[in-house]
Amino acid sequence: MNKSQLINQLATDAGLTKAGADRAVNALLNIITQQLCSSNSITIQGFGTFSPRQAAARIGKHPLSGKPTHQPACVKAVFKPSQQLKDTLNP
Template sequence: MRKPELAAAIAEKADLSRDQANRVLNAVLDEITNALHRKDSVTLVGFGTFVPRHRGARTGKNPQTGEPVTIKASNTVAFKPGKMLKDAVS
């Protein structure tokens, strides 16, 4: 499912116009992004938790040549699914 399809499903379930649902979805995604940028976790009870993670610099291997390469430190996001979500997809 892509973002427009998700917005359309929200619009139908919440009795909103597609434009309203799209604005709500964008607002939710913006707030999750802002929280993660501030290094805050975002927990949606039953659904899961988005957690900002820092990956330190490390040595990797070039898959074509096998030579060692340095991989820079970076920030990423981890997601831990909640019990209701796990149960729903099991």
């Protein structure tokens, strides 16, 4: 499912217009992005937790030449599903 399909499904399920569903999806994504950029976690009860995680610098390998390359430290977005979501996916 891509973003436009998500918007269409939200509009159908929630009885919203497509424009309203588009604003809702964009607002939610902006809030999650802002919180992750501020080093905050977002927990959605029954779904999971989005959190920023610091990744250390490391030495990688160029896929074509095999030469070592430096990968700088960075912040990654991590999602940890809730137990309820895990149980739903794996009955």
